[in-house]
Amino acid sequence: MTPVGFSERPFDASILGRPVWCLDDVAQAKNAVTDAQRESIGLMFRRGDASEGGILEPLGFRKIETLITLGCALPGQKQRLPTGIGIAQATDADAIADLAARAFRSDRWHSDPEIPDDRADAYKAAWAHNDVLGRAGVTLVTLNAAGEITGFNALLFRDDALVVDLIAVAPDHQGHGNGSRLVTAAIAYGAGRFKTLQVGTQSANTASLRLYQKHGLQEIRRADTWHWTPS
Known part of the structure; x- marks a missing residue:
């Protein structure tokens, strides 16, 4: 109980x-x-x-x-999605879940040495799978020349805010601007539909912080997370 x-x-x-x-x-x-x-x-x-x-x-x-948590105002006029950005379908859920299992390392489950890595991987995979199947309002994806998904950005609709729920790039496609393209795509998708874009990331994830700040997002608030596990 x-x-x-x-x-x-x-x-x-x-x-x-x-x-x-x-x-x-x-x-x-x-x-x-x-x-x-x-x-x-x-x-x-x-x-x-x-x-x-x-x-x-x-x-x-x-x-x-x-x-x-960082945020920025979104443009008032609708925009087209950038070239090479698609919208995930239900049939993409397994591929995106597999990508999520391989991509995340800075989240709180992976950061806790008391939680086995395979459980942390499974947690992110299941979360991403649920996002694609309807938890998120939309999941944007980057595609390579063969049409394969190389990254995703699952977005929640929260009143007048568009919120990044999960964003990741496949490990073998990192360092090539795909993360920046996914943030640009979120701004384009939200323009004319929502007033603000919000995203959360860990203070230790300095690469993500730089990426979001580069796109004009500024810190709104911060909070600490604590875990208790059996000794």
Whole structure:
């Protein structure tokens, strides 16, 4: 039974193979550890202000990341998608999931040494698969000369904001401007449809930060993420 101040994360649990909780109320953190141990919780996480570390870390929570949210205003007039950019179809879900499993290394699951890499890979693969099948409003892709998908940008529709949910380039196609093309494509897609573009990335992922800043996105806020796992 999940105690007050927490919420279950069934999707996360299905990948990790053990229950996963989100700590919604930091004031409940002290009781959380006892409850989590009793319930054999595999992972409990909290995202909040950096000051919460003073409460969480003495209880065994480990700071995993600082997540930076960036954003920019979008043009008011609609634009065409750049050449070489397509829109993913349901039949592309498996290929994009495979790409996601190989591409991510800076996210919080991969950054936590207590989470096996194969579980972190599976987490991103399943997330990307769900995005293509409808969780995202649209998934834009980069294509090579043979029409194969080399990168993707899954975008959520949140009122007047277009939000990057997952963005990745296949490892063997990185360093050739594909990430920049995917950001440009998101701006073009959102122009005339949404007022702002938002994206989150880790403070340690300096390459991504430079990429987004190059395209005019500026920091809006930041939050720290902590993980608790059984000792």
